[in-house]
Amino acid sequence: MNNKVTIKDMDFKAKKVIARVDYNVPLDDGRITDDARIKASLDTVKYILDNGADKLILMSHLGRPKGKVVDGLRLTPAAKRLSELLGEDVEKLDDCIGDEVKKRVASTNKRVILLENLRFHLQEKAGDEEFARELASLADIYVNDAFGTAHRAHASTTVIAKFLPSCIGFLIEKEIRYLAEALNPKKPYVVILGGAKVSDKIGVVRNLLTKADKIIIGGAMAYTFLKSKGESIGSSRLESDKVDLAADILKDAESRSVKILLPIDHLVVDALDNPAGKKVVESIPQGFMGVDIGPETIDLYKKELEGAKTILWNGPLGIFENDNYARGTKELALFLAELKDVVVIVGGGDSAAAAKKFGVVDKLTHVSTGGGASLEFLEGKELPGIAAIPDKRR
Numbered sequence: 001m002n003n004k005v006t007i008k009d010m011d012f013k014a015k016k017v018i019a020r021v022d023y024n025v026p027l028d029d030g031r032i033t034d035d036a037r038i039k040a041s042l043d044t045v046k047y048i049l050d051n052g053a054d055k056l057i058l059m060s061h062l063g064r065p066k067g068k069v070v071d072g073l074r075l076t077p078a079a080k081r082l083s084e085l086l087g088e089d090v091e092k093l094d095d096c097i098g099d100e101v102k103k104r105v106a107s108t109n110k111r112v113i114l115l116e117n118l119r120f121h122l123q124e125k126a127g128d129e130e131f132a133r134e135l136a137s138l139a140d141i142y143v144n145d146a147f148g149t150a151h152r153a154h155a156s157t158t159v160i161a162k163f164l165p166s167c168i169g170f171l172i173e174k175e176i177r178y179l180a181e182a183l184n185p186k187k188p189y190v191v192i193l194g195g196a197k198v199s200d201k202i203g204v205v206r207n208l209l210t211k212a213d214k215i216i217i218g219g220a221m222a223y224t225f226l227k228s229k230g231e232s233i234g235s236s237r238l239e240s241d242k243v244d245l246a247a248d249i250l251k252d253a254e255s256r257s258v259k260i261l262l263p264i265d266h267l268v269v270d271a272l273d274n275p276a277g278k279k280v281v282e283s284i285p286q287g288f289m290g291v292d293i294g295p296e297t298i299d300l301y302k303k304e305l306e307g308a309k310t311i312l313w314n315g316p317l318g319i320f321e322n323d324n325y326a327r328g329t330k331e332l333a334l335f336l337a338e339l340k341d342v343v344v345i346v347g348g349g350d351s352a353a354a355a356k357k358f359g360v361v362d363k364l365t366h367v368s369t370g371g372g373a374s375l376e377f378l379e380g381k382e383l384p385g386i387a388a389i390p391d392k393r394r
Contacts, residue, residue, distance in 0.1 A: 004176075004389045005167040007044060007143055013052035016105075018139035019044065019169065020156050020385075022146040022369065023060035023078040023114075032077050035085075036356070037148070040369050042085060044145045044169035049111055057105060057138050058082075059096060059115045059156055060146065067122030079114045090114055096121070097134040105138050124155050132159035145169025148348075148370040150385030151377075157385035166389050171369065176386070178366035179377045182345050185310035187213060192301075192332065194219030195315030195350060198242045203379035204314065205249055214259040214308075216301050218293050218317030218328060222263050223284075225250065234268065234284035261304055265294030267318065267325060275324035292318025293328035302335050311336060314347035314378070320354045330358050337363035348374040 021041045026033045041058075048056050063073040079092035091108045095101050096115035105113055115135075118124040123131035132155040136142065142164040144150070149157050150172065160166075168176075191212045193201055198221045208215065217225055220237040227233050228247035253260045268288040269278045280294045293301070305311060313336065320329035336344050337360035344364045346355050349371030355361050368374040373383060 003391045004173075004386060005392055006173050007047055007167050007169055009392065010141060010143075010165070010167050012048050012141065014054050015052075015141050016055045016057065016139040017048050017053045017141045017143060018057040018059065018135060018160075018164070019048070019143040020146045020149070020160075021045075021058050021060050022148040023058075023075060023082075024062050024148065025078060027062075027072070027077060030072070030077055032081055034356070035081050037369055038078060038081050038085065040171050041145060041169075044143065044171060045082075045086065045112070047170065048143065053111075055105065055108075055111060055113060057113045057115065059118055059135065061119040061124065061149070061156075062117050063119075065117060065119050067120070067125075069120050073117055073120075075114055075117050082112070082114065086112065088112065092116075097131065102138065118154075118156050125152075127153050127155050127159050129155075129159055129162075131155045133163055136160050136163035139164065142166040143169050144385055144389060145171045146385070147172045147175040147368070147373055149373070150370065150383040151373040151381075153384040158388040161388040168386065168389050172386065174366070175368060175370065175374070175377075178345055179347075179368065179374060181310065181343055182312045182347075182378060183207075183211065183380065185211060185312075186343065187310070188308050189310045189312075190214045190216065190305055190308040192216045192218070192305075192311065192313040192317075193315050194221065194317045194329070196220045196237065198224045198239055198246055200375070201315070202245065203381070204375055207378065207380045208312070209249070209253055209256055209258055212258055214261065214304055215253065216261045216304060218263060218297075218301075219315050220290070221315070222293075223290055225260075225262055229262075232283045232285065233290065234286050234288040236268075236284055236288075236290040259304075261301065263290075263293045263297040264300060265296045266290040267292040267294055267327070269325075272319075272322075275322070278324065291322075291325040295327075298328055298331050301332060305335065305339070308339075308342055310343045310345075311339070312345050312347060312378070313351050314349070314375070316350050316354045320350075320357065329354050333358040333360050336360065347371075347378060
């Protein structure tokens with residue numbers, strides 16, 4: 001995947017360029033609460049403009065409108081924020097295909113145009129060829145810089161590449177470079193896996209068992225592993241149909257001499273809305289559920305991370321969104337931020353949100369912008385949005 005045609009291989013002079021970006025940003029009453037994805041596109045946007053493009057047409061999805069126009073999911077706030085970041089007006093259109101869109105693209109004197117939410121049309125997710133052809137008709141060159149949707153074979157991420165000379169932008173290039181390090185790491189290599197479900201991480205665990213020296217497990221998925229060892233987990237979250245699978249993974253790890261670490265103590269509550277009743281236990285009693293790793297586990301995990309040359313972190317270690325249950329995730333995040341001469345890669349999704357919450361994004365080697373995309377990459381899968389871009393000629 002790291003031999004794709006990039007924007008540096010393209011001549012943009014006097015060309016119309018259409019670029020797939022990921023402006024699927026969180027909104028609260030029409031206000032963007034986190035503009036990280038817009039900022040992540042700026043290097044590519046500025047490079048295309050600085051290298052003589054006539055016009056840059058940006059396209060993105062936002063939320064899940066399911067093929068209908070939803071006013072609350074229009075990309076107008078993204079256009080406004082991009083205008084502020086670029087220091088120039090961005091032309092925001094009310095649709096992404098059709099005669100009116102073509103007229104506006106042709107007539108505007110603005111250099112940057114943002115099309116309306118692609119997913120207002122069912123054809124986008126369906127990978128419809130005619131829809132992709134309509135998008136392609138607006139431009140001379142296609143750039144994919146939306147890593148967060150690179151694992152989706154949609155019209156704007158894969159099919160459009162059939163109709164235009166195509167390349168990847170700086171963000172996807174960066175994602176490939178750093179996530180590839182997690183699959184070909186400097187040793188010792190330690191993986192931290194958290195989150196809610198073992199089922200979400202099966203492919204990742206299987207692939208990383210062939211590469212990691214240690215795998216540290218936290219979050220709700222840890223309880224399924226502990227249950228497979230016959231330990232009491234009280235009323236903690238459990239994937240009962242994955243207990244045998246968890247046991248198999250532990251056996252596989254042992255046969256490969258990969259050390260898997262599970263929590264040795266737990267922060268528990270009798271109800272999520274009763275943080276006053278939280279306590280630390282080594283074995284979770286009936287009527288209580290685990291909500292975070294305990295202090296002894298935090299110390300153990302820090303010790304096991306010492307000496308690593310590469311660390312991959314994917315998934316929080318507790319319910320970090322709630323400050324009452326965030327200590328494990330926060331302490332590990334702060335610990336990772338202080339490590340020297342270590343490549344620390346965060347695999348997007350909730351772990352990226354945790355890194356942002358605890359103020360360590362800029363202190364880590366790379367924080368991925370793609371949750372599902374980064375997971376599939378780490379499983380070793382080919383991502384359709386990247387596969388659609390041609391390889392460089394040798």
